[in-house]
Amino acid sequence: MRRRDDEWTVLMRSANAGDEAAYRRLLRSVAPVLRAAAYRGLARAGQPVDQAEDIVQEILLAVHLKRQTWDATAPFAPWLFAIARNKLIDALRRRGSRVFINIDDFSETMAAPAAAETLTSAEIASHLDGLPQRQRDVLRSIAVESASIKETAARLSMSEGAVRVALHRGLASLAGKLRES
Amino acid sequence: METDRLIEALAADAEIRQPRIGTTLTWALLLALPVSAVLFMLVLGVRSDVRTAMHNPFFDLKFLVTLALAFSAIAVSLHLARPEASFNRWSWLLAIPAAMVGLGIVAEMMMPHERPWLTRLIGNNAMSCMMSIPLFSAPVLVAALLALRRGAPARPELAGAVAGLLAAGLGATLYAAHCADDSPLFVAVWYSIAVAIVAGVGAIAGRHMLRY
Numbered sequence: 001m002r003r004r005d006d007e008w009t010v011l012m013r014s015a016n017a018g019d020e021a022a023y024r025r026l027l028r029s030v031a032p033v034l035r036a037a038a039y040r041g042l043a044r045a046g047q048p049v050d051q052a053e054d055i056v057q058e059i060l061l062a063v064h065l066k067r068q069t070w071d072a073t074a075p076f077a078p079w080l081f082a083i084a085r086n087k088l089i090d091a092l093r094r095r096g097s098r099v100f101i102n103i104d105d106f107s108e109t110m111a112a113p114a115a116a117e118t119l120t121s122a123e124i125a126s127h128l129d130g131l132p133q134r135q136r137d138v139l140r141s142i143a144v145e146s147a148s149i150k151e152t153a154a155r156l157s158m159s160e161g162a163v164r165v166a167l168h169r170g171l172a173s174l175a176g177k178l179r180e181s
Numbered sequence: 182m183e184t185d186r187l188i189e190a191l192a193a194d195a196e197i198r199q200p201r202i203g204t205t206l207t208w209a210l211l212l213a214l215p216v217s218a219v220l221f222m223l224v225l226g227v228r229s230d231v232r233t234a235m236h237n238p239f240f241d242l243k244f245l246v247t248l249a250l251a252f253s254a255i256a257v258s259l260h261l262a263r264p265e266a267s268f269n270r271w272s273w274l275l276a277i278p279a280a281m282v283g284l285g286i287v288a289e290m291m292m293p294h295e296r297p298w299l300t301r302l303i304g305n306n307a308m309s310c311m312m313s314i315p316l317f318s319a320p321v322l323v324a325a326l327l328a329l330r331r332g333a334p335a336r337p338e339l340a341g342a343v344a345g346l347l348a349a350g351l352g353a354t355l356y357a358a359h360c361a362d363d364s365p366l367f368v369a370v371w372y373s374i375a376v377a378i379v380a381g382v383g384a385i386a387g388r389h390m391l392r393y
Contacts, residue, residue: 064191068202083333
């Protein structure tokens with residue numbers, strides 16, 4: 001557990017210094033832990049666990065958009081779990097549950113329930129349609145059709161800089177839509 | 182959408198870096214303060230006997246108290262913008278301005294006075310105090326809340342209330358330059374009511390604006 005937390009902290013420091021590969025590794029490493037916690041939270045609240053992936057994606061989005069609030073001299077895990085707890089409580093409330101979440105839901109989570117199939121969620125995808133066209137096209141291209149920034153720029157006849165800006169704004173708008181839903 | 186693909190999209194966006202929240206808040210306050218200052222000069226202005234007043238330690242104490250409130254609230258605001266922050270560890274900072282007023286009251290009580298304490302407490306500007314401080318705080322509160330939207334507070338109402346304390350501290354600093362009531366008793370009662378109004382507005386606004 002200690003080692004995992006230390007590794008996250010190191011990865012997040014590299015990510016904040018602009019290391020995209022470290023950031024990807026970090027997010028891939030935290031996703032299963034978040035998933036396990038989301039399963040447990042839903043199960044305890046008597047909600048169908050098949051919505052866990054919606055919650056995982058919502059947490060990842062919040063982690064991404066709020067990453068500048070992490071203090072690089074502090075360990076990463078408490079910050080991550082604080083965001084995850086907040087989003088999980090929010091998600092369960094929206095689904096009409098009274099929620100009691102234990103801190104241990106996160107810190108004692110070992111591995112994820114390994115799912116063989118690719119994990120998808122309908123919630124974020126359903127909000128894509130409500131975005132401004134530029135943001136929607138860019139997000140579709142990158143997050144649904146797996147294109148790179150470069151390919152997306154070529155496909156949509158935009159500059160790479162404009163693609164980056166639209167991507168960032170699109171992610172922020174998605175988070176806003178999830179919050180309001 | 183597949184989670185792996187979302188992660189790819191987030192990683193692709195890793196390069197866009199947001200400034201730290203302290204930087205954003207500093208800029209917001211630097212932009213809002215002149216607005217409040219102009220508003221103050223238009224509506225009230227500095228009191229005419231300011232040169233003599235400056236020799237009165239109780240006039241000076243008002244600024245120490247209001248600035249102490251503003252700076253401790255800035256520190257607590259920045260702390261509360263972090264998702265894992267606990268209020269209890271830093272909340273003692275907010276007791277500093279209250280303690281300063283308390284000491285001021287004790288000091289004033291030990292001095293001989295022409296006017297009885299109740300007259301000093303009621304003063305001549307209670308109404309103006311309670312209305313002006315929220316007015317001059319408003320631009321600062323709006324700016325502070327907008328800046329703090331970059332944060333991720335676990336308790337948005339609380340973060341909003343502390344932003345209100347911050348704004349009220351700065352608004353009250355301006356008002357203190359106008360008000361002719363210098364008694365710490367007056368400050369303890371009427372300034373506190375005005376500060377509480379702004380903090381309450383901040384809490385309500387925070388609940389809507391600072392959720393993430």
